Amino acid sequence: MENFNLILPEIFIALSIMFLLILGVFKKDSSKLIFNTSQLILLITAVITINETFSVNRVTLFKDSVVIDQMSSLMKIITLLGAFLVLTISTNYLKTFKLFKIEYPVLVLCSVLGMMVMISSNDLIVFYMGLELQSLALYVLATFNRDQLQSSEAGLKYFVLSALSSGLLLYGCSLIYGFSGSTNFDIISNQLNSNEYVLTFGIVFIIVGLAFKISAVPFHMWAPDVYQGSPTSVTLFFTMVPKIAALTVFIRFLYVPFLNLIDQWQMIIVFLSIASMLFGAIAAIGQTNIKRLIAYSSIGHIGYTLAGLATGTNEGIQSSIVYISIYIIMNLALFSCLLMLKRNNKYYEDIDDLSGLSKNHPLLSLSLLAILFSLAGIPPLAGFFAKFYIFKAVIEQSMFFLAVVGLLSTVVAAFYYLRIIKIIYFDEEKEKYDEDHSIWLKFSLTFSTILILLYFIFPSQLIDVVSRINII
Amino acid sequence: MNFPILSSLILLPTIGALFLFFTKDKEGNNSTAKYVSLFTTSVNFLISIYLWVSFDQSTSNFQFIEDRTWIEGFINYKVGVDGISILFIILTTFITPLCIISVNNSVKKRLRDFLIAILILESFMIGVFCALDLVVFYLFFEAGLIPMFLIIGIWGGPRRVYSAFKFFLYTLLGSVLMLVAIISIYWISGTTDVIKLYELGIDAKYQNLLWLAFFSSFAVKTPMWPVHTWLPDAHVEAPTAGSVLLAAILLKMAGYGFIRFSLGLFPVASEVFTPLIYALSVIAIIATSLIALMQEDMKKLIAYSSVAHMGFVTLGVFTLQQQGIEGSIIQMISHGLVSAALFLCVGVVYDRMHSRLISSYGGIVTIVPKYSILFMIFTLAALGLPGTSGFVGEFLILMGVFKDNFLVAVLASIGVIIGAAYMLWLYKRVVFGKLINSDLKSMMDLDRSEYFILTCLAIPTLYFGFYPDPLINTIEVSVNDLINMYNRNLIIK
Numbered sequence: 001m002e003n004f005n006l007i008l009p010e011i012f013i014a015l016s017i018m019f020l021l022i023l024g025v026f027k028k029d030s031s032k033l034i035f036n037t038s039q040l041i042l043l044i045t046a047v048i049t050i051n052e053t054f055s056v057n058r059v060t061l062f063k064d065s066v067v068i069d070q071m072s073s074l075m076k077i078i079t080l081l082g083a084f085l086v087l088t089i090s091t092n093y094l095k096t097f098k099l100f101k102i103e104y105p106v107l108v109l110c111s112v113l114g115m116m117v118m119i120s121s122n123d124l125i126v127f128y129m130g131l132e133l134q135s136l137a138l139y140v141l142a143t144f145n146r147d148q149l150q151s152s153e154a155g156l157k158y159f160v161l162s163a164l165s166s167g168l169l170l171y172g173c174s175l176i177y178g179f180s181g182s183t184n185f186d187i188i189s190n191q192l193n194s195n196e197y198v199l200t201f202g203i204v205f206i207i208v209g210l211a212f213k214i215s216a217v218p219f220h221m222w223a224p225d226v227y228q229g230s231p232t233s234v235t236l237f238f239t240m241v242p243k244i245a246a247l248t249v250f251i252r253f254l255y256v257p258f259l260n261l262i263d264q265w266q267m268i269i270v271f272l273s274i275a276s277m278l279f280g281a282i283a284a285i286g287q288t289n290i291k292r293l294i295a296y297s298s299i300g301h302i303g304y305t306l307a308g309l310a311t312g313t314n315e316g317i318q319s320s321i322v323y324i325s326i327y328i329i330m331n332l333a334l335f336s337c338l339l340m341l342k343r344n345n346k347y348y349e350d351i352d353d354l355s356g357l358s359k360n361h362p363l364l365s366l367s368l369l370a371i372l373f374s375l376a377g378i379p380p381l382a383g384f385f386a387k388f389y390i391f392k393a394v395i396e397q398s399m400f401f402l403a404v405v406g407l408l409s410t411v412v413a414a415f416y417y418l419r420i421i422k423i424i425y426f427d428e429e430k431e432k433y434d435e436d437h438s439i440w441l442k443f444s445l446t447f448s449t450i451l452i453l454l455y456f457i458f459p460s461q462l463i464d465v466v467s468r469i470n471i472i
Numbered sequence: 473m474n475f476p477i478l479s480s481l482i483l484l485p486t487i488g489a490l491f492l493f494f495t496k497d498k499e500g501n502n503s504t505a506k507y508v509s510l511f512t513t514s515v516n517f518l519i520s521i522y523l524w525v526s527f528d529q530s531t532s533n534f535q536f537i538e539d540r541t542w543i544e545g546f547i548n549y550k551v552g553v554d555g556i557s558i559l560f561i562i563l564t565t566f567i568t569p570l571c572i573i574s575v576n577n578s579v580k581k582r583l584r585d586f587l588i589a590i591l592i593l594e595s596f597m598i599g600v601f602c603a604l605d606l607v608v609f610y611l612f613f614e615a616g617l618i619p620m621f622l623i624i625g626i627w628g629g630p631r632r633v634y635s636a637f638k639f640f641l642y643t644l645l646g647s648v649l650m651l652v653a654i655i656s657i658y659w660i661s662g663t664t665d666v667i668k669l670y671e672l673g674i675d676a677k678y679q680n681l682l683w684l685a686f687f688s689s690f691a692v693k694t695p696m697w698p699v700h701t702w703l704p705d706a707h708v709e710a711p712t713a714g715s716v717l718l719a720a721i722l723l724k725m726a727g728y729g730f731i732r733f734s735l736g737l738f739p740v741a742s743e744v745f746t747p748l749i750y751a752l753s754v755i756a757i758i759a760t761s762l763i764a765l766m767q768e769d770m771k772k773l774i775a776y777s778s779v780a781h782m783g784f785v786t787l788g789v790f791t792l793q794q795q796g797i798e799g800s801i802i803q804m805i806s807h808g809l810v811s812a813a814l815f816l817c818v819g820v821v822y823d824r825m826h827s828r829l830i831s832s833y834g835g836i837v838t839i840v841p842k843y844s845i846l847f848m849i850f851t852l853a854a855l856g857l858p859g860t861s862g863f864v865g866e867f868l869i870l871m872g873v874f875k876d877n878f879l880v881a882v883l884a885s886i887g888v889i890i891g892a893a894y895m896l897w898l899y900k901r902v903v904f905g906k907l908i909n910s911d912l913k914s915m916m917d918l919d920r921s922e923y924f925i926l927t928c929l930a931i932p933t934l935y936f937g938f939y940p941d942p943l944i945n946t947i948e949v950s951v952n953d954l955i956n957m958y959n960r961n962l963i964i965k
Contacts, residue, residue, distance in 0.1 A: 051880075063933055106629070349760075373618055378613050378614060378615070378617065378618060378644075379610065379611040379614045379615050380611050384611075384614075388651075388655075391651070391652070392655050392658070395652065395655045395656055395659050398659075400656075403652050403655070404649070404652055407648035407649070407651060408645070408648065409651055410644075410648060411641060411644050411645045411648060412642070414641065414644055415637070415641060418621070418636075418637060418640060418641075421621075421625075421634055422625060422636075422637070424633065425622065425625060425626055426625045426626060426633055439866050454610070459542065459543050460541075460542075460543050460544045462543065463543065464544070
């Protein structure tokens, strides 16, 4: 008899999705109700996850195709809380654009369910199923503002490129299945014979597919267009939540079945990491649209996360998870600021619109100052510690080249963050923006900014939680 | 000693800044903000004096140590002072209140924010000089960039954006390599605690690379030729108080870093790279002195003279003679006082005439006699006249260099002569000569606060010039033991 308690969160969220769909069909004007309920559902699921699975060390279910361990629980909680915050802070934005419809939270829940399946997957088929569930929901979310040409274009582009990457991924899966005779991660790892070059092909195809999903260079082409075209609330979702799930799968895939083949994939990850860090830093310099700039900066940040993965140690994995957690907080704060740039029911998203913000909105610009310096990795802000852990793990494996290139690219990246700060603080002011933001938006900005500013006082806490993750 | 006196020194300005943050920012004359920050920094100065009084000069051990776990099993928050660092802390706490008094005339807009930036900067600067853990040191060292970037960028002159970016990116580029080195040291030795590293020593085969990584950071910050180009730009564009802090304290972080880390941790590499430092320092002394001769902008001239003076400092540090290192420390303290005063002197005339060009002045000696006298004291101190603190430092450094390398000493002495030339010529052109510009006739002499600041700076300059014993007594044992440790670690490896 399987222990269903462990996948209670997934069951609960799946049932809720069906319930909400039915509710939405039969009850008129229920979008507000459904928004609130889905936020509640995400919170409840997070609580269930903490309750049921947080103390579990490692259990596999359904003939080893699903795994519940420390990493899956932690990543699920981050995903759920991230999705919850995204929903809460974007209500005003959605109302302004008349996107406040019942489908929106249901699609978010669907993609979250897909991510949770991905995070727990211990089998290529389960993993692929979760991936497609989340991707399909995300395609629709990207085109959600269907009256706008850019949004439709974003969705279509995302769909085509993502489908291509899914194809590559499936091809890789089939190669691996062909040579190991199983789709289960544990069995594959037992039957590996590292002399098989075709296995390497399989790994490469899967890495390519996953690199598409986390938008690592050179598979990043979709990210800037999709980020810019999608509604801002969806962009926020894109930059935060799917990355966690994709990263978890990345870690599990590389470290459970293929740890012995580290010589084969380490070079690839190092290349992806260096290319992403450098490209993200250089390409962001010329951008004028904030969302597009965030797309490039997120490519750069994924590069740092991959640097942690490339080490092949538990420490590296932990540092990557710390990095992505801190990155998510910084991103949340940045988008909260972006969602506050509203004047007369119009949202502004060009960098020049920030000009002289510090005169009219001193507090908002102070938060932006902290966020941007933190993204640039300047101590004593949280972003510095994130980079610090990564490079500590990297240097402990004597990968000095990666460390030096990574740190030099932070200097290049600092340039475009400084440029935004310059526009906010040194340039002439423009008109005032509205100040009637929802309480949740203010809360999320204050909360995340305080976390960024004061992280240095208690840096051990996050490490303590993450250090329980031992994959190898 | 249970009371965390060093942490309170670090934290107090930040608390003051937090307090200011919650006061209202009034346009125009915001006296509340000024008094709050002046009070905070003055209290900080008194605490640091108390620190000096209760400091035990007979030992080179670190005192007032605080050691707390910060990141479990990895980094401890560890601070403490020895004879070398305590002087820099006092310099910092001494200069900052004077800066705050000086903002009266130079900062017109957003005074409250300016004071917040200065207070936070003070916290970071004190932190740099107290830190006894490499990561903690790096944290403070880098964090200081943020307030300085804003000070130059928001309150600076017409080319402030360019200068602020140049300052930030140059320094960051140098520092990231130091971060790699710090993490590598943890990887090699398993600790970043400076005291433990002093005892353990670092494996000789890694030292050269690590030394170069630290050097890249300190060379930019010092600044040494040829990476000094950010300094004139930053100085020219920064508001007076910003220039003062930059010249008086931020530059000293690197000189301090050379003594504490480059010598202390990497003796083998220091031995290898001493010729490099000598060469760069001599080039800096002679080349930047010549450049300073040709400057038409007063601030730029003093900025280049700073590069030359810091060239003497690096020269002295790497002589590895008792006199050389002591001279470097005294030179840094003296340069902290004198360059601060010179920038304030330029600020005084700039606030009145809104020009920093030397050619727009001349013959003001009869119009502003008080100013002329004080300006003269600092000019003479900058060129190292006996009886001023500048002389003690330069003399000791040259003595140390003569023991070590005759040729370098001769070249550096030539730099002293050129130094005298550009300072005296500057003074002559600004203060003496014919009064051509008739606008100058209406120039006011020093007001009370300016007079107070410059006198405050002149007293220690002259006092330590005639009687440098208090400084030398404080640093003597620490420097001596540093050299002993250096030679010990050199032999073991």
